Amino acid sequence: MMRLLQTGATLLVGAGFGASVSRLLGVRGRKEEEEEPGTPLGLLSKVPVLPVPRVQASELTVSPGGSGAVMKYGFPSLANIKTRESYVSSYDSRTRTASWVIERLTPASLNGPSDRKYCNFKEDESIHIFHRATNADFKGSGFDRGHMAAAANHKWSQKAMEDTFYLSNVAPQNPHMNQNAWNNLEKLCRSLTRHYLNVYVCTGPLYLPSQQADGKLYVKYQVLGRNHVAVPTHFFKVLILEKADGKGVELRSYVLPNEPIEEKIPLERFLVPIETIERASGLHFVPNIMKRTSSLQAITAR
Secondary structure (H helix, E strand, O other): OOOOOEEEEEEOOOOOOOOHHOOOOOOOOOOOOOOOOOOOOOOOOOOOOOOOOOHHHHHHEEEOOOOOOOOOOOOOOOOEEEOOOOOEEEEEOOOEEEEEEEEEEEOOOOOOOHHHHHOOOOOOOOOOHHOOOOOOHOOOOEEEEEEEEOOHHHOOOOHHHHOOOHHEEEOOOOOOOOHHHHHHHHHHHHHHHOOOOEEEEEEEEEEEOOOOOOOOEEEEEEEEEOOOOOOOOOOEEEEEEEEEEHHOEEEEEEEEOOOOOOOOHHHHHOOHHHHHHHHHHHHHHHHHHHHHOOOEEEEOOO
């Protein structure tokens, strides 16, 4: 099997994660930063390049009883966009995981006849065989197949729930983290549908630098199986919460380390400024949101 070419990169993280985050992000009037185009470091020969069709945001909808467009607040990035019955995602062929997954939660999407016992994790055959994860990659790895778009978010349709079991909607998660803190965060997202008109959830992996013995920063992560599925160092969730009667939008952004988390630590300790996630992931959220609303409040640790 071809060995992956690896390149070093330094991510400048604007704020600490977890308990160290306490400042409020001022988002009103924030200017979008200019991006410098990346410079290719080399080309892999004999690897087929598949064209990605252009997709309009208005085409990407999820319809549990006539719900609105999932992509109301735009695309965090535009590479390898995929649409499913229950979510929209951007797939990273290098890591064999999604860069981000967006879903829209309402009381209607959380209720219905679907049953998880009829669902099985499966390869995403829409992805080239060179670039997709398989169940064998996870076998014996010690990591869970962690959902990005959670199955329980889409009970409105059996097909919608089954779509969350594509391995392109999965990333390796520490079992303790997946079954405890991450599960609690997913439950929080669902509970917010009782208080907000719409809950948009964007989820994805992060690969953050850590300081090594030589005092330098390195991005270091494990890979699983024959297909080298990347194990993220952290995960993020960005919640875009629409208030009732069009009274504005609240924004909550979380980063959790991909490791065991003490169960007594409240989820509020993992709130971070949204710019931290934007810088670390290369994604954009706030400029897209500000195009849709003039009233945006960022919620940080209380």
